[in-house]
């Protein structure tokens with residue numbers, strides 16, 4: 186991977202990723218390491234077994250701090266120890282269904298966790314750029330057919346989506362009160378938020394997500410059960426939003442408060458497909474007579490398709506999605522076949538990163 190990417194801003198830079206033991210966090214830490222950053226992490230142990238963090242040995246390329254984002258004292262101590270220059274906040278309870286089972290914990294982690302982190306950043310005085318990662322689900326869903334823009338109101342029906350809307354509001358309050366762009370000269374901190382869609386890729390083993398559920402069933406020769414076959418989701422390869430986050434952090438770090446606002450990072454319209462199409466396509470790519478069936482059990486409410494308008498990121502950051510849905514699904518099938526074959530998962534993952542940047 187060429188270090189001229191992102192104008193070489195990450196070379197030797199201290200970057201703290203919260204949620205580094207998770208699916209997106211592991212990919213991000215590997216990218217940052219390849220870009221020459223000093224990578225630090227703060228999170229609970231990997232949320233799944235297996236996990237990309239363990240399988241790709243991510244712990245050996247970074248300084249991994251294991252701790253709860255709700256533990257303010259430990260978080261503060263870690264920040265004083267690390268003194269990061271850039272912070273990317275991804276530690277969260279990220280699942281809609283889990284949020285129905287555990288609403289209080291979801292709000293504690295996703296809302297108070299964000300408050301704890303921003304408060305600790307205020308104390309430590311080393312951070313120049315902060316990115317708070319939320320989701321497309323943070324918007325008040327009005328069942329519109331057009332894309333949601335960054336200035337649309339926050340909402341969220343289920344506790345997960347709502348907690349991420351709250352996390353956005355927390356970020357807005359800290360930006361207004363402590364990191365105000367009009368006083369950037371005094372504090373020198375630029376704080377932005379990023380809203381991405383349904384992120385998919387090799388190395389995700391979370392429960393209640395379509396692709397991990399699919400891979401789990403298929404690898405033991407079972408028929409894949411799908412819920413909500415006609416639900417359309419903004420699927421995108423994990424490298425797409427992560428590249429958006431890194432592009433945004435580069436601007437926050439180098440150019441400051443002009444970019445300290447909310448940003449959408451979603452796929453092209455043509456790649457927003459329904460669950461049935463995605464499952465049929467992966468079955469075809471997987472081969473070996475892979476099959477699926479529809480799970481007819483009643484399901485908890487999940488928001489209908491909420492489309493992101495990404496014109497701002499395209500125009501102002503020059504960020505555009507690179508891989509269409511077919512390329513994305515093929516890369517996931519290849520990754521999982523390599524995993525099953527016992528290949529070196531660090532190398533497999535790095536090769537996909539290199540291929541993405543060569544596209």
Ligand SMILES: NC(=O)c1ccc[n+]([C@@H]2O[C@H](COP(=O)([O-])OP(=O)(O)OC[C@H]3O[C@@H](n4cnc5c(N)ncnc54)[C@H](O)[C@@H]3O)[C@@H](O)[C@H]2O)c1
Pocket residue numbers: 203204205206207208209210227228229230231232252253254255274275276277278279294318319320321381382383384385391
């Ligand atoms: N995967 C997606 O489709 C998607 C889409 C949009 C946004 N996001 C957001 O991206 C981020 C990462 O998601 P992911 O898919 O990698 O999830 P994941 O479950 O794989 O990882 C979550 C990470 O957060 C950590 N974590 C959870 N609770 C914690 C706590 N109390 N204290 C400290 N760390 C804690 C976990 O240890 C893990 O490192 C989340 O903020 C999520 O809301 C994910």
